[in-house]
Amino acid sequence: MAPGAAGLYVGRMVRFTSVGLRYAPPAGSSDPGVGQDVLSNLDFHLPAGSFHWLTGPSGAGKSSLLRLMQLAQRPTRGEVEVLGVVTSRARRSELPALRRRIGVVFQDFRLLPHLSAFDNIALPLRIAGRAELALRADVTEMLRWVGLEPKAESLPPELSGGEQQRIAIARAVVMRPALLLADEPTGNLDAVQSRRVLSLLQEMHRMGTTVVVATHSDSLVSAYPGPALRLADGRLER
Amino acid sequence: MSETGKFTVSRWASRRPVLRRGRGRDPLGLRQALPGVLLPAVALAMTLLATLALGGAFGARALALRWQEGAAAAVTVQLPDMDQARVARALAALRELPDLVDARPMDQARMAALLRPWLGEIPALPLPAILELRFDPLPDNPEALALRIISVVPGAAVETQGVWVARMVALATKVQQTALVAVLLVLLLAVAVVTVGIRAGLSARQDVIAILHDLGATDGEIAHRFAGRVALLCVLGALAGLALALPTLLAFSGLAGSLMGRMPVSRLAELPWRGLPWPFLLALPVAVAALGWATAQLTVRGWLKRLP
Numbered sequence: 001m002a003p004g005a006a007g008l009y010v011g012r013m014v015r016f017t018s019v020g021l022r023y024a025p026p027a028g029s030s031d032p033g034v035g036q037d038v039l040s041n042l043d044f045h046l047p048a049g050s051f052h053w054l055t056g057p058s059g060a061g062k063s064s065l066l067r068l069m070q071l072a073q074r075p076t077r078g079e080v081e082v083l084g085v086v087t088s089r090a091r092r093s094e095l096p097a098l099r100r101r102i103g104v105v106f107q108d109f110r111l112l113p114h115l116s117a118f119d120n121i122a123l124p125l126r127i128a129g130r131a132e133l134a135l136r137a138d139v140t141e142m143l144r145w146v147g148l149e150p151k152a153e154s155l156p157p158e159l160s161g162g163e164q165q166r167i168a169i170a171r172a173v174v175m176r177p178a179l180l181l182a183d184e185p186t187g188n189l190d191a192v193q194s195r196r197v198l199s200l201l202q203e204m205h206r207m208g209t210t211v212v213v214a215t216h217s218d219s220l221v222s223a224y225p226g227p228a229l230r231l232a233d234g235r236l237e238r
Numbered sequence: 239m240s241e242t243g244k245f246t247v248s249r250w251a252s253r254r255p256v257l258r259r260g261r262g263r264d265p266l267g268l269r270q271a272l273p274g275v276l277l278p279a280v281a282l283a284m285t286l287l288a289t290l291a292l293g294g295a296f297g298a299r300a301l302a303l304r305w306q307e308g309a310a311a312a313v314t315v316q317l318p319d320m321d322q323a324r325v326a327r328a329l330a331a332l333r334e335l336p337d338l339v340d341a342r343p344m345d346q347a348r349m350a351a352l353l354r355p356w357l358g359e360i361p362a363l364p365l366p367a368i369l370e371l372r373f374d375p376l377p378d379n380p381e382a383l384a385l386r387i388i389s390v391v392p393g394a395a396v397e398t399q400g401v402w403v404a405r406m407v408a409l410a411t412k413v414q415q416t417a418l419v420a421v422l423l424v425l426l427l428a429v430a431v432v433t434v435g436i437r438a439g440l441s442a443r444q445d446v447i448a449i450l451h452d453l454g455a456t457d458g459e460i461a462h463r464f465a466g467r468v469a470l471l472c473v474l475g476a477l478a479g480l481a482l483a484l485p486t487l488l489a490f491s492g493l494a495g496s497l498m499g500r501m502p503v504s505r506l507a508e509l510p511w512r513g514l515p516w517p518f519l520l521a522l523p524v525a526v527a528a529l530g531w532a533t534a535q536l537t538v539r540g541w542l543k544r545l546p
Binding site: 070071072073074092093095096097098099100104110112114115119123124126127128171 | 264265267270445446449450451452453454455456459546
């Protein structure tokens with residue numbers, strides 16, 4: 001599947017075929033758990049423009065599956081296709097351009113503490129080579145969208161958890177990604193902030209972005225019903 | 239959020255990526271990870287040592303050339319007058335000496351030039367005849383050779399200091415070679431220390447690097463940021479090292495100048511500025527910066543290979 005002529009991506013966004021993942025044990029490790037499969041025989045595909053929950057208990061492999069989707073990891077077995085590129089066969093040099101089309105939100109935000117909210121959001125644009133004058137409007141728009149325009153110059157440690165997560169979402173979507181992944185995005189937030197973050201993710205979905213949100217909270221899935229991939233012990237439950 | 243989230247691939251995603259300067263110009267926080275003390279200090283020390291070694295090498299070379307030029311012969315034989323017949327007889331007798339490869343009268347103009355610092359321009363002054371002798375190999379016992387020359391050319395005054403000059407020239411050449419090896423060792427040591435500094439910076443920033451990597455930064459961009467910072471710190475340190483080395487170098491040059499017959503100086507402008515190997519000295523900070531840049535590129539790119 002290839003991107004359309006105008007950058008429109010149609011059809012299959014993510015495809016997993018017989019995917020397995022095993023982390024290599026660190027040198028000298030004697031932990032018997034290390035080196036075992038964390039994901040096994042995963043077969044599924046996510047259509048473009050879909051919203052999916054990725055659920056399962058802690059340790060089920062949700063984060064590992066998201067790492068495969070965000071190209072932070074290559075599968076040990078099988079084939080992972082993201083945005084029309086089979087990542088297991090792609091050259092390493094092809095992956096950065098692909099990563100710039102994928103937005104990721106983490107439970108621990110992963111903001112750069114020495115950069116302001118504005119500069120954190122601007123980071124993907126700067127990596128992509130946007131001129132300073134041109135990116136200001138986009139970053140300001142993002143700050144307005146997440147309701148944090150007055151906090152543009154604040155450093156992450158000066159913001160609340162909810163505010164940091166909204167900055168992280170703004171950073172994840174400022175490049176207009178085709179695929180947006182969120183790993184326990186409400187894990188560190190209270191109920192009010194969680195609802196706000198979820199509504200931002202759903203708004204992205206409504207605007208056409210393919211969204212996958214990993215959570216171990218069944219109540220969250222119940223509150224926002226949608227199709228789900230359920231993991232248990234590294235395998236998909238049907 | 240107009241257009242945000244529309245189902246399009248960003249029009250910037252395919253552009254050649256460059257981390258821009260301006261706001262957030264230091265996303266890796268390299269000003270903290272590679273602070274402006276360690277690397278400049280290393281570059282300063284290395285440049286100081288390399289400059290002194292380089293200055294020593296060039297000084298030794300200049301001395302060797304000058305000595306070779308001033309003592310064109312291993313042995314000089316002075317005859318009391320310029321009588322041509324006597325000169326011819328002396329030359330014929332001297333050519334019978336073992337290991338002699340050349341014997342000729344010293345050029346009058348060159349003799350006048352050599353004597354000018356002591357005697358000035360006195361065209362009418364009668365000069366003695368000087369015969370220059372070259373031997374290969376150099377005689378082991380110059381004093382014995384002098385006695386033998388006096389026996390075959392009665393009345394001659396023999397000067398054998400050229401033998402010692404030739405030995406000094408050989409020594410100066412060795413000093414020059416050793417100094418160049420020292421420069422090389424200093425640069426290798428600089429590479430090792432810079433590599434350690436960069437690895438410490440990478441360890442301090444591995445989380446930030448991972449975030450940039452996940453956001454789509456290429457190895458080249460990340461390495462470019464490190465290399466730029468390292469090159470800047472190295473060139474600043476190297477310039478300081480060069481500035482610190484200059485007084486010593488000028489003092490050496492002045493000392494060498496006195497060995498070459500120059501007068502001591504009392505003013506800054508009279509220092510032997512022109513005697514320094516400026517092209518090489520000025521190239522040193524550039525070389526140190528380039529070395530730091532290349533070391534950073536290789537180290538960071540090698541480190542980044544561990545990421546997918």
